[in-house]
Amino acid sequence: MPLPFFRRRFIPRYGVIKLNHGANDRCYNCHLIQDRNKYAANDGSGIMHENVEKMCARCHGLIYKDWRNGTHGVRRGKWSAQTVFERQTFDCTECHDPHSPRFQFKTYASPPVWPDKYIRSTIIVTDHESVSESS
Amino acid sequence: MDKDQQHGDLNRRDFITGMAVTLAAVGAGAAALSPLTNAEEIPSVDAFLQEHYKRLTAEDKKKIFARLEKKIEKTYGVRTTIKDPKPLDDVVYGYTLNIGRCIGCRKCVYACMKENNTSRNPQIQYIRVLRMKKEGRGIDLESADHDYPQNEAGDENYYYMPVQCQQCENPPCVKVCPVNATWKEKDGIVVIDYNWCIGCRYCEAACPYHARRFNFAKPQVPSRELNPDMAYLSNRPRYLGVMEKCTFCLHRTRVGRYPACVEACPTGARKFGNLKDPESEVRKIIENERVYVLKEELGTVPKFYYVFAK
Numbered sequence: 001m002p003l004p005f006f007r008r009r010f011i012p013r014y015g016v017i018k019l020n021h022g023a024n025d026r027c028y029n030c031h032l033i034q035d036r037n038k039y040a041a042n043d044g045s046g047i048m049h050e051n052v053e054k055m056c057a058r059c060h061g062l063i064y065k066d067w068r069n070g071t072h073g074v075r076r077g078k079w080s081a082q083t084v085f086e087r088q089t090f091d092c093t094e095c096h097d098p099h100s101p102r103f104q105f106k107t108y109a110s111p112p113v114w115p116d117k118y119i120r121s122t123i124i125v126t127d128h129e130s131v132s133e134s135s
Numbered sequence: 136m137d138k139d140q141q142h143g144d145l146n147r148r149d150f151i152t153g154m155a156v157t158l159a160a161v162g163a164g165a166a167a168l169s170p171l172t173n174a175e176e177i178p179s180v181d182a183f184l185q186e187h188y189k190r191l192t193a194e195d196k197k198k199i200f201a202r203l204e205k206k207i208e209k210t211y212g213v214r215t216t217i218k219d220p221k222p223l224d225d226v227v228y229g230y231t232l233n234i235g236r237c238i239g240c241r242k243c244v245y246a247c248m249k250e251n252n253t254s255r256n257p258q259i260q261y262i263r264v265l266r267m268k269k270e271g272r273g274i275d276l277e278s279a280d281h282d283y284p285q286n287e288a289g290d291e292n293y294y295y296m297p298v299q300c301q302q303c304e305n306p307p308c309v310k311v312c313p314v315n316a317t318w319k320e321k322d323g324i325v326v327i328d329y330n331w332c333i334g335c336r337y338c339e340a341a342c343p344y345h346a347r348r349f350n351f352a353k354p355q356v357p358s359r360e361l362n363p364d365m366a367y368l369s370n371r372p373r374y375l376g377v378m379e380k381c382t383f384c385l386h387r388t389r390v391g392r393y394p395a396c397v398e399a400c401p402t403g404a405r406k407f408g409n410l411k412d413p414e415s416e417v418r419k420i421i422e423n424e425r426v427y428v429l430k431e432e433l434g435t436v437p438k439f440y441y442v443f444a445k
Contacts, residue, residue, distance in 0.1 A: 070416040071423075074403040079415070080391035095401075105401055108288035109241035112281065114258040115351070 020100035030055055030098065056092045067092070187315065188328040188367070199330075200367065207372060211358040218366045220389035222322035228383050229323075229410035229417040231426065232297060233442045236404035239264050239288040239295030246399030247299075250384060251370040252362050254354030261348065261381040262299045262396065269294055297405075299396075300325065300346040300381035301429060301437030308338035308347060317378070323410075323438050324383050326368040334376035343430050344437075347380045383407070410438065 019025050032038040038046030039055040047055045057064035066072035067089075074090045081087035095103060185191075185199060200217040207215050244262045253259040265279035269292055279296070288295070306325050309317050316331035317338055339347040353375045365371045366386035373379050384394035388407070397407045408415030417440075420426065426440040 069419045071406060071420050072403060074398070074400060075416075076393060076398045078391040079388070079393050079408045086391075090403075095403075103402065105238060105240065105289065107240065108238075108285040109245050110285050111241075111283060112244070112258055112260050112263070114260065 017099055020102070021098070024059065052098075053092050056098075185330050187331055189318070196367075203367075203371060207361075210372070211356075211361050213358055213361050213363055215361075215363040215365050215371075217371055218364075218386060219368070220366060220386060222320050222324070223389060225409075225411055227323045227410045228302065228388060228438065229408065229415075229421070230302070230383070230439045231406045231417050231420045231442055232439070233404040233406075233420075233444055234294050234296050235443050236402045237264075237295040237297060238402055239266055239283070239290075239293070240401065241285070241288070242399045242401060243297060243396035243405065246395045247381070249360065250362055250387075250395035251381075252354075252356050252365070252372055253348075253379070254350065254352070254356060254373075255360070256355045257352050259348045259350070259354065259379070261346070261379075262297050263345070265296045265298055266293050267296065268292065296441070297396075298344055298346065298429070299439070300383075301344050301435065301439040302381075302383060304436035304438065305434060307341040307343065307433075307435060311337040311341040313337065322389070324385050324388075325380070326382055326385070327378055327380065328368070329371070329373050329377045329379070332377040334378065336378065338378055343433055343435065347378050350375050350377055350379065 017027075019027075024030075028040060030039055032040045032046045035046055038048060039052060041047050041055070042058055053064060053067065063072050070089075073092075073095065075087055077087040092098075097104070186195060191199065196219060200219070203217055204215055207213065241264055244260050244264065247253070247261050248255070248259075251261065253261065263281040265281050266283045266287070267279040287293075302323050302325055304319075304323070306319055309319055309325060313335060314331060314333055316333065317325060317327045319325050334349065336349055339345075339349055350373055354373050356372065361372075362370060364386055366389075369382040369385045384392075384396075388394055393407055397405045406416045406420060408417040410417060410421075412418060420442055421440060424442045424444050426442050428437045428440060
């Protein structure tokens with residue numbers, strides 16, 4: 001499976017990490033203090049990276065619910081999926097940098113170059129009697 | 136030119152078009168039809184005699200599809216199988232698009248072109264992304280433009296609203312077709328039989344969403360970009376002088392997959408699913424968010440819903 005074009009690149013930084021995550025300004029809100037390979041759960045236990053969304057869910061419960069329902073984030077594969085294998089669901093951290101989670105997207109595509117006649121009028125007319133022929 | 140193409144002057148499309156002109160009082164007049172008179176693509180007699188899609192038997196279809204596949208192989212040098220997936224039982228497709236999330240990047244537009252083999256030159260795109268200012272009257276379609284340059288996408292001061300076929304429950308385009316070349320299928324998708332369409336463009340004029348496209352020129356798709364996953368009623372190569380439109384990628388969706396535009400959207404603004412399934416993403420959104428349809432007052436009853444949510 002090719003990497004999706006908007007997957008955040010995972011570049012380990014060993015320098016200073018600057019948090020830009022609102023009031024969530026403590027490393028150990030998320031990272032488990034005893035085991036840096038895990039994230040912190042509410043009861044002090046660890047969450048593995050595979051389930052990183054469980055950690056986000058502690059503070060973003062509603063979004064997490066939406067994500068579970070498929071209404072937040074992107075899914076690919078089958079709308080009629082019977083098993084998890086028929087569907088690819090993007091993780092929170094594939095779209096959001098946990099340290100600076102504001103959604104980043106920077107590649108935009110060019111406008112259409114179709115000739116004018118391809119669209120009878122660029123405005124959508126409300127009155128269907130007056131569908132204008134600008135072609 | 137092969138043998139059966141020599142009888143091509145017997146052109147049903149031109150013939151019926153001529154009739155339509157006489158019938159037409161005003162509106163799409165001779166100017167709109169003129170590209171057909173110099174039609175360079177002359178159908179074979181087989182194509183000419185082809186029955187309406189809905190009356191074709193399985194045996195007929197097999198023959199026709201084989202003929203089309205041969206033609207595609209000759210033109211593009213690509214081997215394809217034209218499929219004919221049927222509407223699924225208990226499925227009516229719905230689409231939701233979250234305008235609060237769309238950033239106007241046009242990834243969907245180009246994914247759609249690729250998937251559906253639409254002409255690259257002249258360009259045909261099923262999706263138009265309208266851009267409008269946020270402040271003031273809110274959504275104002277009259278001030279919207281669809282050709283903003285790419286460096287003006289992702290601007291906080293604007294809404295971006297992609298518009299494509301709304302797959303109306305009451306499609307005005309279907310009603311005006313003089314030859315029934317376009318119809319609504321059981322799963323709600325409005326389709327076109329490109330071999331039956333006479334290119335009169337009435338449907339284009341009737342569509343309040345400007346979602347139908349006309350092939351003014353012979354569609355050009357580079358062979359290496361041709362998508363070989365094709366269906367008769369969706370993305371097989373089109374002809375000069377026929378209409379085409381978004382079919383919710385029925386060659387994908389009728390085998391359970393998401394349409395290409397849904398998978399291409401980086402923000403997750405686009406959601407697709409079965410309106411009859413209470414667990415589907417679209418049902419969850421329609422039930423929990425405020426949804427809108429475009430130009431509700433026309434009574435077209437779109438199955439494409441717009442959402443304004445964070």
